[in-house]
Amino acid sequence: MGKHAKPSGKSAHHAPGSVVRARPLPVRSAVRLRRPIDIWHKPALSAVVALAIPDLTLWALGRLDLILYTSAGAMCALYAHGLPYAARARTLPWVVLGMVASLGIALTAASLITSTALLVVCASLVAAVHKVVCEATRIGPPGNIILTFIAASAFFVPQHAGQVPLHLALALGAGVLAWLVCMAPALIRPQGPERIVVARALEAAAGLLRTEAGTGGGEPAGVPHARHATAAAVNAAWHTLFLVPVHTAAKAAARVGLERLLVRAESALGDAIEASAEDAPRDARFAGAGAEADRLGGWARELRSGRPLPEVALSASQAEELAGVAAEEPGPRRPAPGQPRGVRAVLTRLAPGSPLLPIGARVAAGCALAGWASMAVGVGHPYWAVVTAASIYQANTTLSWQRALQRTLGNLLGLLLYTALLPLMHLGPPAMIALALACQLGAEAGITRNYWLGSVCVTPMALLLTEFGSPVPATTLIADRWIDTVVGAAVGLACCVLVTNRRAADRIEVALGRVAAAEAVACRLLAAGPATGADEARDIGWARERLTGCLVELREAVEVAAGEWWQRALPEERIAHAEQRGHRALAGLVRRLSAPALAA
Template sequence: MRFRPLPVRSTVRLRRPVDIWHKPALSGVVALGVPDLVLLGLGRLDLVLYTSAGAMCALYAHGLPYAARARTLPWVVLGMVASLAVALTAASLVTSAAVLVVLASLLAAVHKMVCDAARIGPPGNLILTFIAASAFFVPQRPAEVLPHTGLALATGAFAWLVCMAPALVRPRGPERIATARALEAAAGLLRAWADAGAAPPAGGAEPAQVTEPAGATHARHATAAAVNAAWHALFLVPARTAEAVAARAGLERLLVRAESALGGVPRDATAQADRLGGWARELRSGHPLPDVALTTAEAEELAGVAWEFGVALEPGMALRAGGGEPRPRTAGGRRAGQSAVDPSGLRRPAPGRPRGVRAVVGRLRPGSPLLPIGARVAVGCVLAGWVSMAVGVGHPYWAVVTAASIYQANTTLSWQRAFQRTLGNLLGLALFTALLPVFHTGHLAMIVLALAFQLGAEAMISRNYWLGSVCVTPMALLLTEFGRPLAAGTLIADRWLDTVVGAAVGLVCCVLVTNRRASDRIDRALEQVAEAGAAASRLLADGPAAPSGSAGEHTGAHATGEQRADADGPGAAREGALGTDGGDRPDGADGAGWAREAGWAREALAGALVELREAVEVAAGEWWQRALPGERIARAEQQGHRTLAVLVRRLAAPALAA
């Protein structure tokens, strides 16, 4: 067992803002502003809380491609409306504030676990919990519950339209941004090698055979995570038309270039990094997809692998199965005479894995590390609400929200969030106090300021949570004050007490309710890395060998179909043998089958490595637990990244030339 001290430094340090902060910011302003102005015209600003419930859903899912966003946002809206309905029903039937605190806390725990299991991304459970906890303490009659939830549902539908509207202008913006992030991360990895002055692998040497510079370790993990996230984003993009196939194929080609940084460092690492960074800027600017045709040197470097796939390869030419003369690419990047609507050349996610609702339910199974987090939220919010009531706060929803907001993946992050939340809320209360004379000028001024705070919160919260909280606090107070204004002195005093109580009690509960399952998550992640690595190694032994320098100089160890079947084990779903007659060159169809399965193996191994790194970072932040298996983790990551590097090199060569 070990005790981990809680850090103090870097808690208030500012970071670079998220690259797409303006997207949820503008969507939130539009989705909130239009209903607010309509209510102002109708003289019913007392309904702002209910319209805000649906409008706040516009802050979600901005990292997803539009097809996936269209499917995800309705679930967010339904979750918000269902939470609001539960809260309003309880408010109309329950008179005990202590019981309402318990109900709000249990709902907050559900929000936390489901959002983490769904990996919905920012703003996570916080918006759902804020709206629901506020609604628990709003005076309500049973007959009003249905029309008020109907308002939330209507504004949620409007929020869906607002979030989907950019698709009319840049229909492929999200996947382009995901690919650009992968290119930028790969460029950072190459620069880390170049800045360290380390000699990159020469010829056909694998990167794991060269000592990695210390500064490149973090960059390698970041690149693996960014590439993995980009592949998952592309897998969500449908390819049903010629234009869609061509656009996605171009992004896949760029992503293969980013992924190739994991497979080896070129001799001109700095130049390659500059090239990747330039492509990323072109993607973000909305320009046509960059031309990534092979140079003479690149064609020579990849010629060995191209031969293994039974193709001819020259600069400016595309791979073609079955040998023979290569056909030049058309302007769209495909082979002459090839149908552009043929999606067979696109990578596909591995079949049979749970996705959507099944994946969320699977992450909440008994023994899940999310369950202790839910217990922390429930216990901490209940105690925070009760203590807030004990010190004289009549509507302790803010204490419940404060306690719920500080619970992160581990104790260390929760401590940092508690400090940031307290600092930001107190500064936000000071800002709210300073602006009271402006609020008193009229409802229009209140709406304008609330929208300005919403914009400022999204602009600053990614730099540091405390900075964003400075804007979130007055905006949240304004949303709840439209319907039932309180005296300024009482309001500020209650929120100050709620903030301190919620942060202090929540942090104490976080320390007392330890997440012992965080270490168990590492054990499962290590098993996943070992299984994925073994599967990838079998494919590498069966498939084409990497080039050893020049065209024709290569080694290959192709097993027979019977040997591969034995290695794969019973029940393995393989679409065709890779070799013929004990090691002959694979034909084009078999080479494509190997590449497809190798792509799935790459996806599984990269995902397992990302999961292992995340599990280690989460467990490392728990203050009291058994010692982590550091040597075993390091060995698994080293071997896993070595196998991934070899697999990437085998996959990248033909994919780059396709």
Template sequence: MGKHARLTGKRAAATSGSGGAVRTRPLPIRSTVLLRRPVDIWHKPALSAVVALGIPEFTLLALGRMDLVLYTSAGAMCALYAHGLPYTARARTLMWVVLGMVASLGAALTAASLTTSVPLLVLLASLVAAVHKMVCDATRVGPPGNLIFTFISASAFFVPQRLGQVPFHMALALGAGGLAWLVCMAPALVRPRGPERIATARALEAAAGLLRSGPAAADGPGGPDRARHATAAAVNAAWQTLFQVPGRTPAAAAARAGLERLLVRAESALAAPEADTAEAERYAAWARDLRRGRPLPEITLTGAQAGELAGITAEHADHEQAAGAVPRGPAPGRPRGLPAVLGRLAPGSPLLPIGARVAAGCALAGWASMAVGVGHPYWAVVTAASIYQANTTLSWQRALQRTLGNLLGLLLFTALLPVIHTGHLAMILLALTFQFCAEASITRNYWLGSVWVTPMALLLTEFARQLPARTLVTDRWIDTVVGAAVGLACCVLVTNRRAADRIEIALDQVAAAEAAALRLLDGYGGPGNEDVRDGDGVPDDGARRIGWARDRLAASLMELREAVEVSAGEWWQRAVPEERVALAEQRGHRTLARLVRRLSAPAPAA
């Protein structure tokens, strides 16, 4: 591993990721229920879901067919996805989300029509839930991830069904999914470049925070601070977004180029030697202008930065001519699309133990719920599926949040029963209100969102057939407790032993990316001249190569940080090689700063 060679002796035994000491980790409680600031675009999925759900529900109310709400809701719930993507990528992603939802619904309804064996249906629902988890993680579809797919399909497994009804019910879901697609794409008529402007604004805001804190003070014995990591992550996310924006017309290409120039300036904060309040305020002002739809400012770039953007423009043209816009990768030749997804699911993938957890936990939770007398234990399956996160600590937090939120949601549902029993119109209005409140609060903390999700989910199942209130509430409470307890037990017992291996792989990737970057820097600057701030002497092709090296190193550092966080959250795991990780991150971020500095001149006043 070159610079990051293994430690030896007792220290290696304590820290090595390949056979060192095993350590346990206490599970947090207080931090699990703390509220955070809401995500800046929470209102977009909230309003989209309300419209996509409301139109079919009011239509079914007028037709007197409220028994079909579950099927239209399957497609309408797709409106919760892809709101952070530019509209071209959003259209493509939502299409796959809708098709995946309809396919899952069709599998569940077909199984329900062919067998009435509850234990078998629980097993099938659990296997489908595991597939949802692995595919959503592999595709990185984003919030709300696998949960909506699993909720709809698990419910459908226990809906009485005839085989001849399945095509019609799938058609309803597909139609509602098409409506959800239109609702999510409608804002493009008003702000066609909104998503990429917001992504760039986030990068500028993160860079402003880094400049206020002083980037040079970020490197210490403990490695880079949160501000530096947050800035690198925000900049990388913005590049990923911009590279999915097509520039088929001169106006579109010019708008994208303007955002890229802003992003290059934001990225230069990673190379700033000290705090710069004036520059930070300038970045913050640009971010506000982006969010408010104001014209883009004129930005001055160095010759090397301009060369890099010329290379990016050429890369855009190559990809759009070949197969449409694709996410920006850290280097040419990196697998994308379906090959990348299949690679993340290949044998040895860390997603496979998570899939095994979901399948085992959901099945045992459903069967345990049956054993205590619940006739349709789909809620236990959904609860178990919902708590599985990247590691045991996060799963523990989600289990606690889910249990607390469901209990409070059941109390809210019980208090509103007199209103619910007034008729379907009141039920629709309450369901839409609950959906909006869930999206408004779930990014603050999952338990708070669950308070609203629980009564909404109960209402969706009540449209087809009403159960006695006491039975409904009791069954859901039993399912919640059993699902959370059994699911968490499986999570603790089935530990992800590959999480520590992922750190070793990530360390190798960081070392390789750093070595390649240093060779490139030496080639263009010469020994002892790598840290000059004026990049004008770098040729255009060299600027493009430096940009690729920067992307590769940034992506490798983020993969390392994610791998460490996942492994650190496993309660029973080989010890994280903390010293090696800290050293790799420190050197990696310093090399990253040198790459950025090679492309950056001192920022001129705007």
């Protein structure tokens, strides 16, 4: 994000608010392919199964016109795959209820409102709510776009009030099926999600050690990035383990085993931070880093393969901390006190002054204008323009520009693919169902590499859903889709540029204050001397987790603000000093728990 919009060295020294400058919008990085995420196949296969069962049932009943409603519930199978199964079981019902509620609003509006322009406004407001709520809850991929796609489509489906209950029942039933499909892997690998997230932390720590060992002095650009990636991975892993309940001795032992591995990964983070000090001897800086990186990578592979947890040696302080955790009452491990959780955390992120509110305003304004522009040019599917505009809004202008470019490119290629598939579609409903499922699988396989690649498959799948409900001549469908894509991307991006997010820089000031407060707590604990018992070790662990979270939040706030094309100069020196001090304090906490040095 920020690497495309870093300020020049001259402007970096100006006080906040003294300089406002425009930043270039990148092109090459927008279309570059990345490595796919490690679990892309899980949501892909879950969605295929959850969609296939109701689709085939409707085909057997001769009611493929109802496929939009069952798809609404079935697409919920794309969510919550990064959560442990206990948390997933609680989260997915909220996703399904959110989907059904959005669908209910859309269908009710469709049955009562005859003005297309007013329906566009309603769809835009619902899209804005989807965006801010999904960001506030941090639900993760695919975020708001699936909810908005289904709801926006439903606003323009011919509907009678008496049909709404049946259609909602179909969506709810498919949502229950999606819940069952997503929970089914727990019967085979009940610890799969938490093992994967700990493996990611181990791999990130190994990457940091290799980066540090490969440098020849100083601190090159790759080290801060690797350090942030490791801190973020470790922070995400701790939060995941916080969600894992223990009701039996076996589950408690399994969770403690994963925590021992995570503590070891965090120790590598602390060692790398300390080793990067300017007065650290070169030999001490590089000694054993390669061997430790190989060891962490090997443990990560064992976690992913499902093998028994490896035995990990910990220091006395680390053992005290985990022993204190194990002595707590059964249930999810408690994070640091004073941090809002659950509904309180969501409401805090949506409070007045939240940086999410300008994004919601962008979505509402951009979607409404895009829908009206689509109507003005005579397109028969204005909700496509609404969905396109909603899909491009990201955390800042730079990312929104990239998403607009990706969406346009992907839809164009997707229309070419749809044209090529037309002969197969004429083979009948079974072929259309098979193509839709294949496109769903392809979309999930490609979208983690780049959004435009996933859009190549999303586009024909969306057109196929339209064909199930009310067939339209292919030439009209393709032309409408292309016009709506261009209109939605252009109008949505224009609103993104005009509705600036000045609160992005304010978020940095808040994050700097939180880092300073967390660092002060850490320094007091470090000055108090080494931990002598489980309570002291737990306090150090809580301080470490809080400081890690604050550092990750600061870096995210900086990258979001740096991606705004029209923004005042960022306090680069204050940010750099805060991160340096924070990471040094974090290293002290980690090394305090790790001392003496860990044995292999």
